[in-house]
Structures are given as C-alpha cells and as structure tokens.
Amino acid sequence: xxxxxxxxxxxxxxxxxxxxxxxxxxxxxxxxxxxxxxxxxxxxxxxxxxxxxxxxxxxxxxxxxxxxxxxxxxxxxxxxxxxxxxxxxxxxxxxxxxxxxxxxxxxxxxxxxxxxxxxxxxxxxxxxxxxxxxxxxxxxxxxxxxxxxxxxxxxxxxxxxxxxxxxxxxxxxxxxxxxxxxxxxxxxxxxxxxxxxxxxxxxxxxxxxxxxxxxxxxxxxxxxxxxxxxxxxxxxxxxxxxxxxxxxxxxxxxxxxxxxxxxxxxxxxxxxxxxxxxxxxxxxxxxxxxxxxxxxxxxxxxxxxxxxxxxxxxxxxxxxxxxxxxxxxxxxxxxxxxxxxxxxxxxxxxxxxxxxxxxxxxxxxxxxxxxxxxxxxxxxxxxxxxxxxxxxxxxxxxxxxxxxxxxxxxxxxxxxxxxxxxxxxxxxxxxxxxxxxxxxxxxxxxxxxxxxxxxxxxxxxxxxxxxxxxxxxxxxxxxxxxxxxxxxxxxxxxx
Numbered sequence: 001x002x003x004x005x006x007x008x009x010x011x012x013x014x015x016x017x018x019x020x021x022x023x024x025x026x027x028x029x030x031x032x033x034x035x036x037x038x039x040x041x042x043x044x045x046x047x048x049x050x051x052x053x054x055x056x057x058x059x060x061x062x063x064x065x066x067x068x069x070x071x072x073x074x075x076x077x078x079x080x081x082x083x084x085x086x087x088x089x090x091x092x093x094x095x096x097x098x099x100x101x102x103x104x105x106x107x108x109x110x111x112x113x114x115x116x117x118x119x120x121x122x123x124x125x126x127x128x129x130x131x132x133x134x135x136x137x138x139x140x141x142x143x144x145x146x147x148x149x150x151x152x153x154x155x156x157x158x159x160x161x162x163x164x165x166x167x168x169x170x171x172x173x174x175x176x177x178x179x180x181x182x183x184x185x186x187x188x189x190x191x192x193x194x195x196x197x198x199x200x201x202x203x204x205x206x207x208x209x210x211x212x213x214x215x216x217x218x219x220x221x222x223x224x225x226x227x228x229x230x231x232x233x234x235x236x237x238x239x240x241x242x243x244x245x246x247x248x249x250x251x252x253x254x255x256x257x258x259x260x261x262x263x264x265x266x267x268x269x270x271x272x273x274x275x276x277x278x279x280x281x282x283x284x285x286x287x288x289x290x291x292x293x294x295x296x297x298x299x300x301x302x303x304x305x306x307x308x309x310x311x312x313x314x315x316x317x318x319x320x321x322x323x324x325x326x327x328x329x330x331x332x333x334x335x336x337x338x339x340x341x342x343x344x345x346x347x348x349x350x351x352x353x354x355x356x357x358x359x360x361x362x363x364x365x366x367x368x369x370x371x372x373x374x375x376x377x378x379x380x381x382x383x384x385x386x387x388x389x390x391x392x393x394x395x396x397x398x399x400x401x402x403x404x405x406x407x408x409x410x411x412x413x414x415x416x417x418x419x420x421x422x423x424x425x426x427x428x429x430x431x432x433x434x435x436x437x438x439x440x441x442x443x444x445x446x447x448x449x450x451x452x453x454x455x456x457x458x459x460x461x462x463x464x465x466x467x468x469x470x471x472x473x474x475x476x477x478x479x480x481x482x483x484x485x486x487x488x489x490x491x492x493x494x495x
Contacts, residue, residue, distance in 0.1 A: 004031045005067070006194040007052075007163055012061035014047050021047040022058070025220045027213055029163065029194040034185060036197045036205050036226070039215035039238055040428035042398045045198055048215070049165050052196075053085045054078035065163070084156035085165040088426070090148050092140045099123035099136035102155045126154045130184050146173040146180075146289075153184060164188065165196045170204065171426055174289040174454075175489075182208050200428055201455070202231055214238055239430045246429070247461035248437040250444065251480060254464060255279030258448045259417055261300060264309035269295040271472035273309075277417065282439060282449040284463030286456065287492045292472035293452045294336060297419050301333045302326045313417070327356065332410035336421040336452070343402055345395035349387050350376040352394045352405050357412045379408030384434055400431025407438070418442065421452045436462060456485050470494045 007029040014022040022044050029035050037045050050056040052063070054075040063070050070081050078085075092101050099119045100107075108115040108122070123136035132150055140148060149169060156164055166185075170178045185195055185208060197209055205212055205226050212229070214221040214237045221237050235246070259277040264270055269292040277283050285293045299307040302320030311318050313329055320326045323333070343352055353376040354361070361371035376390050383404035387397055394402055403423065410418065420439075424432045439462060443449055453459050459466055466478045468491035476491040 005029070006031045006065065008062075008064040009048070009052065010062045010064070012048065012051060012063075013059050014051060014056055015059060019218075021218050022051070023218045025061075025215065025218070027220075028223070029196060030210075031162075031192045031194055032189045033210040034189060034195045034197050034208050036199065036209040036212040037215070038198075038202075038205075038212050038234065039221075040398075040400070040430050042217075043215040043238070043428075044218040045215055046167070047218075049085060049167065049196070049198070052078065052083060052163075052165065079159055079161075082160065082162040083165070084159050084161035084163070086149075086152045086156055086167060086169060088168040088171065090145075090152055092148055092151060094141035095139060097137050097139055098127075098134060098143075098151055101140055101151060102126070102158055122158075123154075126158060130154060130157075130187070131180075146177040149173060149181070150184075153181075157188070162192065163194050163196070165198070167198045168200065168426060169197075170199060170201060176288070178204075200424075200426060200432075202234065202429070203457070205234075216240055235429050238428070246433055246436075247458065248433065248440045249282075249462050250440055251464065252280060252444065254281035255446065258314055259300070260310075260312040261296075262310045262312075264296060264299055264307055264311070266295060266299055266304055266307040269472050270299060270307065273469075273472070273474055275467050275474060275477070277448045277450060278464075279416075279448050280443050280446045281464040282443050282451055282462055284459040284466040285450060285452045285469060286454075286459045286466055286488050287469035289454065291469040291492065293469050294421055295472075296469070297333065297421065297450065297452065300326075301331060301419065303333075327413050327415075330414075330416040331419065332413050332415035332417070333419040334407055334410055334421060334423060336425065343394055343406060346393060348391045349380065349385070349394050349397070349405055350390040353379055353390075353409050354412065356409055375412055379412055380405070382411070383408045383438060398428075398431075400427040400434075403427050403431065403435065407435070411442075415447065417448045417450070419450045419452075422454065423451060424453070424455065424458060432458075456488060459483075459488070460485065468492050 005028060009027040012022050012025045025044060025048060027048065039045050047056060051058045054072045054077050057073060063072060065081050072078050102123055103119050108118040120136040134143060134147055140151065169181060189195060209226045211223060212226050213223045216238060256279055257276050258279050262274045264273040273296050287293050298304045300311050302322045302325050305321050318329060350372065354372055357375060360375060361368040373390060385401050385404040387401060394405060424435055439449060451462065460483050464480050466483050466488065467474050468476045468488055470492050475494045478487055
C-alpha cells in the first residue's frame with residue numbers, strides 16, 4: 001500500500017430490505033488531501049460514510065487505516081480510529097455553551113466535578129488556532145448557522161481526528177463564510193488530515209478538492225484527479241447519461257404584471273423593497289445570506305402580518321393575514337427548509353402531496369380516497385417523482401424526490417404565482433435538471449415564478465430578470481441579456 005494512503009475501503013457491501021445500498025464499493029483517501037465523494041441522491045454516499053462512521057455495519061468488505069486492517073462496529077470504534085463525521089443536519093445542543101458542546105461526554109474533571117476552567121481554556125485555544133470570532137461561553141443558540149458549522153468542525157478537530165468527513169458543509173452558509181471554511185480545510189490538510197467532502201455544489205470541487213470518486217446506484221464508478229476532468233464528464237458519470245442541456249429555459253415575452261410590491265418594510269430585515277412580476281416569467285432574487293430575500297416573500301405570502309407598503313395582485317391591493325388567504329388568491333410558496341417548514345417526514349407521499357387541497361376530497365366526515373389518490377398520482381407523475389408507492393413514507397425518499405413532492409403539493413393548489421425559496425438546495429444534478437425543466441414548463445403555461453437562490457449559475461441561466469438584495473434593500477435589477485456573476489456579486493456586496 002502507498003505509504004501516504006490514510007484510508008482504504010475495499011469491496012464494501014451493504015444491503016437493506018429490498019435494496020442493495022452498496023455493491024462492491026472501493027474508496028481511498030490520502031494524507032493531506034480533500035477527496036470529494038460524488039453521486040446523485042441514492043447513489044450510496046451517505047451509506048458508505050455511515051459504514052465508516054460505525055452507524056451501519058457492512059456485510060462484506062475491509063477497512064484499512066494507515067495500512068492496518070480495522071474493525072468498525074460502532075461510533076466509538078470510529079472515533080478510536082481517528083474518524084470524525086460532520087453531518088449535514090447539525091447535532092449541537094442549542095442551550096449549552098460552545099465549550100460544553102465541544103467536550104460533551106468527555107469533559108475534563110477535577111475530582112468529581114467538571115473542570116470548567118480547563119474546558120474553557122482548551123476551547124479558547126482551539127477557537128484561537130482557527131480564528132473563530134466567538135467565545136467558549138457563547139450559547140450555541142446565539143450563533144449563526146455558519147458559526148455552528150465551525151463549532152462542529154472544532155469539535156471534530158478536538159478528537160485529534162486524522163480523517164474528517166464533511167457532508168454538505170456549505171449548503172446553508174454565504175460565499176464569504178465558504179471562503180473561511182476552505183481556509184480552515186487547507187490548514188487541516190497541511191497537517192496531514194484527510195478530508196472526505198460531500199457536496200452538490202460542483203463548482204466547489206475545482207476550488208478545494210484534489211480527487212473525486214463517483215458512485216452510482218450503490219456501485220463504484222471511477223476516481224479522478226479533479227483538475228483532469230470537467231463538469232460535463234463528471235455529470236455524465238454520475239447520472240449514467242449526458243445532460244445535453246442542464247438548464248432548460250426557453251425565454252419568451254412575458255405577459256401582464258400579476259404582482260407588484262411597493263415600499264415593503266417589516267421593521268427588521270426588509271427595508272423599502274419594491275419589485276414587479278409578470279405572467280410567464282421567472283424572476284430571480286439573488287443576494288448573500290441575510291439579505292432579506294426570504295423575509296420579503298414571507299411578508300407577501302402572509303407569513304409576516306406586520307409590514308408596511310403595498311402589495312397588488314392582478315390589480316387588486318391585498319394584505320394577507322395568513323398563508324391560507326394567499327393560497328386562496330392564487331399564490332404558492334415552497335419554503336427553503338423542506339424538513340422543518342414543509343414536509344411531514346413520518347407521513348406518506350400521498351399525504352404530503354395533497355395536504356394543501358384537502359377540500360377537494362374531504363366533504364364533512366367523508367374522505368374520497370379515489371380522488372385523493374388521483375390528485376397525488378397526477379403530481380407524482382408530473383414531477384417524475386421516484387417512489388415505490390404513494391403510501392411510501394416521504395422521509396425514506398431521496399432529497400431530490402422530497403423536493404419534487406413539495407413542489408407538486410403546491411402546484412396542486414393551481415397557483416398563478418409560484419414562489420420557490422432555494423428550490424434545488426441539497427438536490428443532485430439529475431433532479432436539478434428535472435426541476436429546471438418543470439419551471440420552464442410552468443412559465444410557458446403562464447405561471448409567474450419568483451426564485452430565491454444562492455446558486456448563481458441557476459439564477460443566471462433560469463431568470464428573465466434578477467433582483468439583487470443587500471441588507472434588506474434591492475440594490476439593482478438586471479435583465480437576462482446583461483446578467484453575470486460579477487455584476488450580481490457587486491450589487492450583493494453594496495452597503
């Protein structure tokens with residue numbers, strides 16, 4: 001074995017009832033490298049990481065660390081072998097301090113009491129080493145999502161881990177915070193730490209990763225040096241086909257104004273925002289995290305009742321006091337966080353597809369099951385959602401398929417205006433292409449779409465016009481012909 005190979009996973013097999021999640025998968029990680037693990041949702045990435053982390057046990061296969069064969073039966077075995085995993089869903093305790101979270105379950109003791117002074121001092125040293133701008137006694141609930149992510153990283157480092165797994169670490173942080181994260185990653189790799197990096201943001205691969213391994217349908221496909229392969233080839237390997245046109249958009253002349261917002265302010269995040277939306281167009285809202293984009297749409301949709309300014313829908317002034325009022329007036333809103341704000345994880349695909357249109361199949365105490373199934377099936381088919389049955393629990397679907405159910409649910413309300421907040425966050429490239437195709441179809445049918453997105457390529461390629469926000473204000477509006485990453489970022493950085 002090559003002397004700088006840190007980790008080898010050979011011939012890994014993992015089965016679940018009715019599913020071959022991993023079939024003879026190989027993976028290798030070298031000292032001091034960032035190695036991307038790429039594949040569509042359901043490709044086996046998470047299962048492979050859970051085998052490495054001791055959450056699952058493989059039926060077959062071998063794991064070597066520093067050339068020595070190891071057995072990983074549980075999370076303790078994983079930690080003992082120098083492996084730390086930072087999961088996409090953060091697992092910090094909100095009302096404990098940074099120091100208490102970092103040393104949870106392994107607190108330094110003085111006699112029978114926790115040595116808080118030593119715990120805080122050790123935490124302070126870690127925070128200083130990695131230039132963190134918060135203190136050991138800060139409550140986690142008072143940190144931003146990005147800062148919480150940094151606490152997870154510091155916690156992993158505090159185990160003296162030599163193998164660090166990062167699962168979608170940039171999905172909820174701004175570009176500036178991504179730069180800071182990458183700086184920390186480079187510091188770690190310079191010390192010989194090997195990092196396994198999972199991300200749907202393919203542009204990040206060429207910025208931070210050395211090699212990339214592709215999985216598809218639970219099987220190993222290939223490993224490449226990142227600088228020797230391009231995006232199109234990687235996508236083809238991931239999905240098993242060439243995506244001839246990743247962004248599907250046919251631009252057309254938009255119709256009449258269907259929504260006009262004038263001088264919207266909420267006394268907090270939204271400050272004097274004005275914009276308009278026309279029938280059959282897609283209007284993008286770009287800006288850094290915290291710019292006020294989502295909050296603006298929450299005002300319009302009735303999720304924020306107290307705001308000043310005027311909203312006009314199809315010539316009629318409105319001020320919705322609830323989301324129900326907005327839906328009744330033809331507006332649908334797919335929220336940013338499908339797990340917390342949208343889906344009922346322990347309910348079926350059918351339930352999640354039809355919850356907004358109960359009146360269509362419930363009359364008094366009578367439930368028309370046939371009508372419920374017809375509605376659910378219509379939007380599962382329209383969205384090309386992959387599910388074994390309509391009764392499948394939605395939490396068992398991939399992220400991309402959950403998002404399709406979420407969009408389909410709101411389309412069932414027959415909206416004339418559709419607001420999509422981060423519609424492809426945490427979604428693989430195949431599902432992204434399908435969502436873009438559906439958006440294009442809806443716009444051609446005359447539906448007016450607002451898309452909030454932090455992914456500039458989809459903003460640029462899918463939008464008729466782009467409004468850019470910074471610090472709660474609109475700093476500019478750019479037409480499709482003139483939009484570029486540079487002009488968006490310039491407007492997004494305005495004070």
